[in-house]
Amino acid sequence: MAETIVDFNKPCIVGKEYDYMADSIRSSHISGDGKYSKLCHEFLENKLGIPRVLTTPSCSHALELSALLLNIQPGDEVIIPDFTFVSTVNAFVLRGAKPVFIDIRSDTLNLDESQLERLITEKTKAIVPVHYAGIACEMDTIMEIAGRYNIPVVEDNAHGLFGKYKNRWLGTIGCMATQSFHETKNFTCGEGGALLINDRSLIENAEIIREKGTNRSRFFRGQVDKYTWVSVGSSYLLSDILAGFLYAQLEVWEEIQAKRKWIWQTYHQELSDWAKKNGIVQPTIPENVEPSWHIYYLLLPDLDHRQGMISHLKANGVNSVFHYLPLHLSEKGREYGGREGDMPVTESVSDRLVRLPLYYDMGEIEMEKVLEAVISYKL
Ligand SMILES: Cc1ncc(COP(=O)(O)O)c(C=O)c1O
Numbered sequence: 474m475a476e477t478i479v480d481f482n483k484p485c486i487v488g489k490e491y492d493y494m495a496d497s498i499r500s501s502h503i504s505g506d507g508k509y510s511k512l513c514h515e516f517l518e519n520k521l522g523i524p525r526v527l528t529t530p531s532c533s534h535a536l537e538l539s540a541l542l543l544n545i546q547p548g549d550e551v552i553i554p555d556f557t558f559v560s561t562v563n564a565f566v567l568r569g570a571k572p573v574f575i576d577i578r579s580d581t582l583n584l585d586e587s588q589l590e591r592l593i594t595e596k597t598k599a600i601v602p603v604h605y606a607g608i609a610c611e612m613d614t615i616m617e618i619a620g621r622y623n624i625p626v627v628e629d630n631a632h633g634l635f636g637k638y639k640n641r642w643l644g645t646i647g648c649m650a651t652q653s654f655h656e657t658k659n660f661t662c663g664e665g666g667a668l669l670i671n672d673r674s675l676i677e678n679a680e681i682i683r684e685k686g687t688n689r690s691r692f693f694r695g696q697v698d699k700y701t702w703v704s705v706g707s708s709y710l711l712s713d714i715l716a717g718f719l720y721a722q723l724e725v726w727e728e729i730q731a732k733r734k735w736i737w738q739t740y741h742q743e744l745s746d747w748a749k750k751n752g753i754v755q756p757t758i759p760e761n762v763e764p765s766w767h768i769y770y771l772l773l774p775d776l777d778h779r780q781g782m783i784s785h786l787k788a789n790g791v792n793s794v795f796h797y798l799p800l801h802l803s804e805k806g807r808e809y810g811g812r813e814g815d816m817p818v819t820e821s822v823s824d825r826l827v828r829l830p831l832y833y834d835m836g837e838i839e840m841e842k843v844l845e846a847v848i849s850y851k852l
Pocket of ligand 1: 531532533534557558560561603629631632652653654655665666
């Protein structure tokens with residue numbers, strides 16, 4: 474019998490994706506904002522209790538849309554965790570902003586709010602917390618500091634859909650939030666995203682920027698009798714075929730989350746003794762936080778052991794990955810003055826983190842195989 478290989482990820486497929494995509498194609502409205510886009514918008518608006526949701530081609534695009542909406546200008550500063558995906562920073566750098574990196578907390582791997590205030594200057598135009606792995610940032614403190622300086626907060630919630638902070642959904646706390654529906658995420662349509670708009674005063678401009686800088690959305694609602702170019706904009710709509718794919722998954726969101734929670738918690742419990750004995754750090758969930766169960770990671774003692782663990786898992790038929798490289802030490806990040814030692818926590822975590830396979834379709838056989846492979850690694 475062929476040996477089971479455990480993939481790091483398999484895109485979530487629940488079954489109705491094909492039907493809804495076919496229905497979208499039959500409807501002859503396959504561009505953006507057709508039947509399934511509207512269903513996704515309404516579903517997320519109602520579920521999360523947020524005034525407006527707009528699907529986008531990716532989270533990167535939703536972040537770009539947020540930067541345009543905040544009218545970020547060359548020379549503006551935006552505070553971004555050093556430990557995140559490049560899209561968080563690119564969206565603002567595209568508008569000419571200077572990224573100001575902030576180090577992360579060693580427990581949640583989220584931006585360290587105790588360092589936030591000293592990084593704020595007169596040029597700070599946005600703060601972009603990332604709920605790493607779908608575990609909430611310390612939002613009360615972040616919102617209180619941002620509020621005192623009147624700085625908008627955009628939550629990069631690529632990982633965090635249906636996670637909670639003090640009983641509030643992640644993505645509904647800042648003035649805006651961005652979601653990812655990339656194939657690695659809990660809910661997917663291959664490539665996709667959404668902008669969640671909490672601040673009602675931003676809604677109309679968001680619709681305009683997303684529709685190539687035109688007031689087309691107002692035209693479709695019958696509010697104007699012709700549509701025209703009214704501001705700078707781009708095309709940030711998700712095809713309705715992909716929205717159909719996504720809607721099939723949103724409909725069964727509880728089932729998807731329950732499965733991921735089960736895998737996450739099984740890893741956590743089963744690895745707990747081994748981790749303690751070997752000086753391995755498991756994820757921390759602060760009080761009053763409900764994760765979105767997006768990522769299960771381990772922090773090994775050092776880079777050699779992290780690489781050793783990945784090779785050992787591979788040799789045992791388990792694919793695992795690491796991320797992110799510290800942004801301030803990247804080729805581009807160094808242009809903004811990044812030097813070794815500037816962000817000690819990110820630099821250490823980046824060397825030590827390994828992500829274990831975690832996907833909707835994972836069965837007990839795969840989970841057992843991962844657990845056995847991890848525990849048999851000799852430190
Ligand atoms: C924190 C974070 N932000 C943004 C993105 C970009 O998402 P997308 O691939 O949907 O553009 C990712 C992708 O993994 C991410 O991890």
